[in-house]
Amino acid sequence: MAVLYDMYSATLYGVVLQIVKIDETAEDVLQDAFVKIWNSFENYDTTKGRLFTWMINICRNQAIDAIRSKQHRVNNKTEDIAGNAHSGISSDEFKPDHIGVRDMVNDLNPEQKQVIDLMYFEGLTQSEIAEAYNIPLGTVKTRARSAVKVLSRFFKSRA
Incomplete structure (x- = not known):
């Protein structure tokens, strides 16, 4: 598992971060994804694709699940309100x-x-x-x- 993590964590983290947009959430999702990868490694089928593709799909699904979760939406709205109250909404956003x-x-x-x-x-x-x-x-x-x-x-x- 350590070898997989060392080889792929940076790339997978980037994919997850593109989806969730928050560093802390991306770190949590990546950790959950690696646990899922570890626990379901026997389900990986080499005839269906590369290991990296399988791992990226697990990470992407975990990230999508995270942003769909109620807690994530609540946190985002709270951050948006707090940030916009101080800085205003950018006109070029x-x-x-x-x-x-x-x-x-x-x-x-x-x-x-x-x-x-x-x-x-x-x-x-x-x-x-x-x-x-x-x-x-x-x-x-x-x-x-x-x-x-x-x-x-x-x-x-x-x-």
Whole structure:
């Protein structure tokens, strides 16, 4: 386990941090993920993908579970209120929810939605998505392109 941790913890921490956005939460999620990896190592199947891909999927799922948890949402809202009370909201801060982008993305087909969520809201590259989800890179690019076409038609109809 120590060898796996030494080899992959920094990279996995970066993936988790991109999702949860808070250092302390990312550290907790990474620890939980490594416990889960350790406890379910016998479930790893070499025929289904690389070890790193399996580990990154466990970490990503743990991070998503963490941000969906009620406690995480409460903590984020409390921090947002406290931070905004002192500093004000930055005028150059982009909030996709303000213009309804999340609602538009929810109307995409599930495959397009997954790619857009991972690219634009989680910050993954198309290559990272392809590797992590065992989807051909060309398929990821096609799904992203078709989703952008659907979204652009929506924006044009609102203009």
